[in-house]
Amino acid sequence: DAGVIQSPRHEVTEMGQEVTLRCKPISGHNSLFWYRQTMMRGLELLIYFNNNVPIDDSGMPEDRFSAKMPNASFSTLKIQPSEPRDSAVYFCASSLAGSSYNEQFFGPGTRLTVL
Amino acid sequence: AQRVTQPEKLLSVFKGAPVELKCNYSYSGSPELFWYVQYSRQRLQLLLRHISRESIKGFTADLNKGETSFHLKKPFAQEEDSAMYYCALGFQGAQKLVFGQGTRLTINP
Numbered sequence: 001d002a003g004v005i006q007s008p009r010h011e012v013t014e015m016g017q018e019v020t021l022r023c024k025p026i027s028g029h030n031s032l033f034w035y036r037q038t039m040m041r042g043l044e045l046l047i048y049f050n051n052n053v054p055i056d057d058s059g060m061p062e063d064r065f066s067a068k069m070p071n072a073s074f075s076t077l078k079i080q081p082s083e084p085r086d087s088a089v090y091f092c093a094s095s096l097a098g099s100s101y102n103e104q105f106f107g108p109g110t111r112l113t114v115l
Numbered sequence: 116a117q118r119v120t121q122p123e124k125l126l127s128v129f130k131g132a133p134v135e136l137k138c139n140y141s142y143s144g145s146p147e148l149f150w151y152v153q154y155s156r157q158r159l160q161l162l163l164r165h166i167s168r169e170s171i172k173g174f175t176a177d178l179n180k181g182e183t184s185f186h187l188k189k190p191f192a193q194e195e196d197s198a199m200y201y202c203a204l205g206f207q208g209a210q211k212l213v214f215g216q217g218t219r220l221t222i223n224p
Contacts, residue, residue, distance in 0.1 A: 003158070031210060043201060043214040056211060091159065095210075102210055106159040 004107035006092050012113045018080040021110045024073055025094030033104060034067055034077050035091040043091070049075065050097055082114045117142045119204050121215035128192050129223050136187040136218050138176075138202030147205035148178055148185040149212070154198045162187075162200070172196070192222045 005024040013019055025032050033048040047057040052069045060067070064083070069075040079086055089111050093104040118141040128134055140146055148165040163171045165178040165185060176187045185202060202215040 033212075042216040045211060045213070048210065050210070056207070093159075097208075097210060102205070102208070103161045103164075104212065108158055 004092055004094050004105055006090075006107040006110050008110060009108060010111045010113075012115065013082055014115050015083055016081045017114075018078065019082045019086075019112060019114075021077040021090050021092075021112070023075045023077070023092030023107060025075070025092070026105055027073065029094035029096050029105070030072070031095045031097045031102070032069060032075050033093040033095075034075070035093065037089040037091060037109070038087075046077070079112075082112075084114045087112055087114050117204055117206060117213045119202050119213050119215035121200075121202055121218050123218045124216065125219050125221070127221045127223060130194055131191050134187075134189045134192045134196065134220065134222075136200050136202075136220065138185045138187065138215060140183050140185065140202075140204045142183075142204055142206065144206060146178070146180075148176070149203040149205060150174070150176055150185075150187050151201045151203055151214070152198050153201070159201070194222045194224060196220060197222045 007022045030051050034046040035043050036046055037043045044059055046059045047067045048055055049069045065079055067077045089109045091109045092107045095102050095104045120139045122137050150162040151159050152162040153159045174189045176185050178185050199217050199219050201217045203212045205212050
């Protein structure tokens with residue numbers, strides 16, 4: 001298993017553009033998490049899904065951010081319009097809810113730069 | 116509100132010396148605590164969790180509810196321990212994790 005897959009690995013865009021980050025969780029996992037990592041705020045949970053259903057989106061910073069999980073093997077995080085302060089590393093993680101201790105497995109991250 | 120504090124952003128020790136990475140948490144419920152680690156050019160991964168009371172790569176961590184702490188310790192540091200370490204608090208059935216700011220540990224030869 002290749003683990004959690006994220007694309008793209010790096011994204012550079014201009015302010016105002018739409019950005020879409022993609023994630024493929026580990027096959028068989030039923031929980032998916034989106035995190036954002038910045039120097040100022042560290043690693044923050046944005047939203048998580050159980051069985052493709054959003055459970056907690058309290059960490060989503062504002063309406064410019066949206067996340068979807070149309071099926072068990074794919075999720076997107078969209079920022080529209082993007083702003084320079086959105087520059088960060090975005091991580092996706094997945095887990096098998098109900099398994100021993102709900103260990104989360106992280107992807108390699110997408111480094112987003114908004115100019 | 117749930118919060119995790121790692122007071123040291125950077126920690127540097129010599130090989131063979133003891134290591135302690137500090138973690139304090141704030142949570143009114145029954146906490147589940149984890150340590151995650153990110154080695155250079157690798158993914159963030161689980162190191163250990165308090166509920167299993169295990170030792171991984173020589174590291175241990177004891178949950179102290181009185182002091183609301185979950186410090187990570189290793190008696191003799193090795194160069195391969197150099198990494199970024201994150202303490203995390205789990206709730207909502209440990210589905211939701213709140214991370215500390217992380218401590219970058221450097222082991223000097």
